[in-house]
Amino acid sequence: MADKVQSKVPTVIVIGAGFGGLNAVRFLCGQDFNVVLVDRHNYHLFQPLLYQVATGALEAQAVAAPVRQLLRRWRNVRFILGHVESVDCVARVIKIGDEAITYDYLVVAAGSVTNFFGIASVMNHAHDLKGLCGADDLRSHILRMVEMATQAPDADRHNKLLSFVVVGGGATGVEFAGALAELLHRILPKDFPDLALHRAQVSIIQAGEYLLPSFPRTLQEYARQHLETLGVTVRLNTRVRDYTGDQVVFQDGSGMYASTLIWAAGVQAESLARGLPGNKQRGGRVMVSADLSLPDYPEVFVIGDLAYGEQDGHPWPQTAPFAIQSGRHAACVIRARCAGRRVARFRFRDQGAMAVLSRFRAVASLRRPAWNIQGFPAWVSWLFLHLLYLVGFRNRILALFDWGFDYLGNNAAVRLIMDRTSHGITVVHRDAK
Amino acid sequence: MADKVQSKVPTVIVIGAGFGGLNAVRFLCGQDFNVVLVDRHNYHLFQPLLYQVATGALEAQAVAAPVRQLLRRWRNVRFILGHVESVDCVARVIKIGDEAITYDYLVVAAGSVTNFFGIASVMNHAHDLKGLCGADDLRSHILRMVEMATQAPDADRHNKLLSFVVVGGGATGVEFAGALAELLHRILPKDFPDLALHRAQVSIIQAGEYLLPSFPRTLQEYARQHLETLGVTVRLNTRVRDYTGDQVVFQDGSGMYASTLIWAAGVQAESLARGLPGNKQRGGRVMVSADLSLPDYPEVFVIGDLAYGEQDGHPWPQTAPFAIQSGRHAACVIRARCAGRRVARFRFRDQGAMAVLSRFRAVASLRRPAWNIQGFPAWVSWLFLHLLYLVGFRNRILALFDWGFDYLGNNAAVRLIMDRTSHGITVVHRDAK
Numbered sequence: 014m015a016d017k018v019q020s021k022v023p024t025v026i027v028i029g030a031g032f033g034g035l036n037a038v039r040f041l042c043g044q045d046f047n048v049v050l051v052d053r054h055n056y057h058l059f060q061p062l063l064y065q066v067a068t069g070a071l072e073a074q075a076v077a078a079p080v081r082q083l084l085r086r087w088r089n090v091r092f093i094l095g096h097v098e099s100v101d102c103v104a105r106v107i108k109i110g111d112e113a114i115t116y117d118y119l120v121v122a123a124g125s126v127t128n129f130f131g132i133a134s135v136m137n138h139a140h141d142l143k144g145l146c147g148a149d150d151l152r153s154h155i156l157r158m159v160e161m162a163t164q165a166p167d168a169d170r171h172n173k174l175l176s177f178v179v180v181g182g183g184a185t186g187v188e189f190a191g192a193l194a195e196l197l198h199r200i201l202p203k204d205f206p207d208l209a210l211h212r213a214q215v216s217i218i219q220a221g222e223y224l225l226p227s228f229p230r231t232l233q234e235y236a237r238q239h240l241e242t243l244g245v246t247v248r249l250n251t252r253v254r255d256y257t258g259d260q261v262v263f264q265d266g267s268g269m270y271a272s273t274l275i276w277a278a279g280v281q282a283e284s285l286a287r288g289l290p291g292n293k294q295r296g297g298r299v300m301v302s303a304d305l306s307l308p309d310y311p312e313v314f315v316i317g318d319l320a321y322g323e324q325d326g327h328p329w330p331q332t333a334p335f336a337i338q339s340g341r342h343a344a345c346v347i348r349a350r351c352a353g354r355r356v357a358r359f360r361f362r363d364q365g366a367m368a369v370l371s372r373f374r375a376v377a378s379l380r381r382p383a384w385n386i387q388g389f390p391a392w393v394s395w396l397f398l399h400l401l402y403l404v405g406f407r408n409r410i411l412a413l414f415d416w417g418f419d420y421l422g423n424n425a426a427v428r429l430i431m432d433r434t435s436h437g438i439t440v441v442h443r444d445a446k
Numbered sequence: 447m448a449d450k451v452q453s454k455v456p457t458v459i460v461i462g463a464g465f466g467g468l469n470a471v472r473f474l475c476g477q478d479f480n481v482v483l484v485d486r487h488n489y490h491l492f493q494p495l496l497y498q499v500a501t502g503a504l505e506a507q508a509v510a511a512p513v514r515q516l517l518r519r520w521r522n523v524r525f526i527l528g529h530v531e532s533v534d535c536v537a538r539v540i541k542i543g544d545e546a547i548t549y550d551y552l553v554v555a556a557g558s559v560t561n562f563f564g565i566a567s568v569m570n571h572a573h574d575l576k577g578l579c580g581a582d583d584l585r586s587h588i589l590r591m592v593e594m595a596t597q598a599p600d601a602d603r604h605n606k607l608l609s610f611v612v613v614g615g616g617a618t619g620v621e622f623a624g625a626l627a628e629l630l631h632r633i634l635p636k637d638f639p640d641l642a643l644h645r646a647q648v649s650i651i652q653a654g655e656y657l658l659p660s661f662p663r664t665l666q667e668y669a670r671q672h673l674e675t676l677g678v679t680v681r682l683n684t685r686v687r688d689y690t691g692d693q694v695v696f697q698d699g700s701g702m703y704a705s706t707l708i709w710a711a712g713v714q715a716e717s718l719a720r721g722l723p724g725n726k727q728r729g730g731r732v733m734v735s736a737d738l739s740l741p742d743y744p745e746v747f748v749i750g751d752l753a754y755g756e757q758d759g760h761p762w763p764q765t766a767p768f769a770i771q772s773g774r775h776a777a778c779v780i781r782a783r784c785a786g787r788r789v790a791r792f793r794f795r796d797q798g799a800m801a802v803l804s805r806f807r808a809v810a811s812l813r814r815p816a817w818n819i820q821g822f823p824a825w826v827s828w829l830f831l832h833l834l835y836l837v838g839f840r841n842r843i844l845a846l847f848d849w850g851f852d853y854l855g856n857n858a859a860v861r862l863i864m865d866r867t868s869h870g871i872t873v874v875h876r877d878a879k
Contacts, residue, residue: 079861081637160527204514428512
């Protein structure tokens with residue numbers, strides 16, 4: 014329908030309702046545009062907290078906000094639930110199923126997916142931390158492994174069921190490994206008093222020399238030590254070559270048992286990016302101009318995880334703050350162009366980074382003022398910032414409620430095994446032998 | 447392991463962690479028994495509110511409480527997540543996978559499943575309201591139909607996508623139909639201002655002459671009128687013969703369109719009951735003695751939906767209050783037998799029944815005092831009682847929070863489409879043509 018509108022009101026299509034797309038839309042709401050927002054899901058996902066859904070600390074509803082509710086007030090935005098199959102930058106049209114929609118401006122904010130680096134065995138057997146259903150299913154899987162361990166015929170099988178390997182030493186991997194170790198060693202023993210959960214093994218595998226590569230050395234060291242205190246085995250300078258479904262094989266031929274492999278080793282551009290014109294960089298990211306548009310198509314903007322550019326000698330990060338800022342900037346450029354104004358070139362304001370290690374412990378590296386904090390003060394700032402940035406009022410209250418339950422009671426808010434594949438555990442999706 | 451215990455402490459196995467099983471276990475906690483509780487799920491489900499999960503009014507976490515948390519305090523209870531494959535009443539042993547456990551007393555509280563009355567087409571295509579995942583998936587399905595309607599090429603397809611048929615005029619069917627009509631006609635229009643949701647059709651099909659058969663005539667009439675006010679089409683004296691996936695066919699050969707069929711027309715005993723010795727009644731229910739035990743096996747008790755007995759000329763109802771009372775009674779009989787005491791025969795104390803019709807409206811038929819109430823006062827009693835009976839503290843707070851959001855804001859707390867089957871809606875599980 015949007016393509017039948019008078020040409021006086023330009024149509025802006027935004028692909029993706031993540032941090033980038035949503036912020037672009039917000040800056041176009043109530044303006045003289047027909048905005049069409051397309052996403053494969055009907056919710057905005059607060060990805061930085063997804064690992065907490067996977068470890069039962071938060072419920073799925075706390076980190077996902079329905080898009081239509083977020084945009085309810087604005088009459089110039091239309092939402093389409095669907096999958097964008099192709100973008101034709103020459104004809105200025107996108108295709109969603111049978112529907113073709115033409116645009117005057119396009120903002121591509123389709124984000125990234127897990128990069129398995131072509132290792133098919135990992136792709137088939139590993140869990141990742143990108144989608145809401147996946148995180149929900151991972152929580153059920155972890156709890157199912159623990160339930161199965163209570164019925165293990167011998168210690169060997171017990172230990173194998175309780176071996177978890179996290180691949181990737183970035184913020185996602187570190188946060189997940191810390192939360193999982195806490196769940197297994199501190200929280201679940203209350204529910205499983207007879208189970209030897211102290212023998213449950215959580216390992217984190219990092220290809221590089223340090224955990225949390227983008228953090229200062231002191232915080233990297235603090236993180237490693239704290240994870241080890243939590244009972245996490247940290248293996249640095251190690252690359253994964255293969256995963257049989259119960260055995261991880263490393264590049265040097267050595268291996269270790271893993272009933273569960275969580276892959277947090279990297280992301281790559283959503284497949285839609287492949288169809289866009291222009292240069293692609295590592296991970297399929299799209300080279301953009303100083304105003305975030307494609308060099309030959311000034312009406313097409315690429316933002317968030319998909320956008321590649323360099324600043325002060327470093328590539329832009331693939332983080333929520335970058336997505337938010339780039340989304341806002343793209344919207345500002347579109348508004349400025351229509352108003353005949355000019356905008357300054359995009360510049361990412363890096364506010365720093367933080368990673369939670371456990372209840373009451375985190376590391377944070379702030380930029381302005383340039384502060385490195387660790388332990389409890391860092392955790393408090395994390396809590397405050399994440400509550401502040403959670404998208405809906407309802408999400409904030411739910412998160413607060415869950416966190417109160419988690420942190421004050423040393424609990425896991427959600428411990429339901431949602432069993433979609435079988436009745437009970439006699440048939441298990443991915444059985445450990 | 448339980449079978450290796452000294453014979454002095456009797457082992458009681460309870461199959462099922464529903465209202466019946468859980469209440470039996472609670473009366474055995476802290477007593478001189480080894481209690482083994484087996485369930486296919488690791489949570490207790492508050493079934494009477496499941497329809498609210500399916501219509502987005504409550505989140506799944508509000509109506510399910512992890513069994514291990516409920517039993518955390520008691521050291522004489524062991525929980526097994528698993529499916530009981532067989533019960534051997536002669537050898538006094540049950541089998542769960544490879545494990546065989548012997549018992550001194552057995553309480554069978556496996557509950558009931560949906561009865562499709564052998565109509566294969568309905569079984570294959572209809573949704574029911576028995577399981578937590580099913581209710582969660584039904585919410586996603588309903589919201590997906592509405593999203594698809596926004597993209598319908600013509601009014602015909604739009605109307606077909608928005609045609610919902612509820613089969614069964616008991617409390618479950620009536621409550622679900624009312625909640626669904628409210629969702630479609632009052633709540634979702636705020637999110638879908640451009641969609642003709644007033645043309646969405648909810649029908650309820652009842653085989654008998656009245657809705658809510660067990661209620662007094664005045665309340666039946668009030669319920670019917672109120673559902674019609676909400677826009678629900680009520681068809682009485684109508685039986686379903688077939689369902690093609692988009693067309694319901696009635697016994698008389700007539701039919702109506704239904705992109706979604708919700709089957710709430712009856713229950714039958716869980717398949718485990720078939721293996722139990724003794725007489726079976728309608729729906730596979732097991733005839734029990736006055737103390738709820740099997741006539742030839744005094745150490746085997748059958749309770750809840752599975753138990754069949756008559757009182758004052760009527761069969762026992764298959765309701766939560768009956769399950770609770772029978773569970774407690776079975777536990778009391780076991781305790782009394784071990785102590786050499788006698789217990790009075792089981793007598794069900796019927797406290798009445800209630801059904802919610804919409805926000806602020808319900809019907810309630812209380813027994814002592816014999817009161818029929820309808821409208822707002824009935825709704826307030828419903829709210830109060832259900833909050834009181836919700837099992838965990840956390841469940842109560844969550845429900846209170848969701849209901850505050852729902853009823854005060856005229857909202858649906860949960861509007862996420864959890865898409866496990868596809869990316870977006872271009873591929874849909876059960877497509878309406």
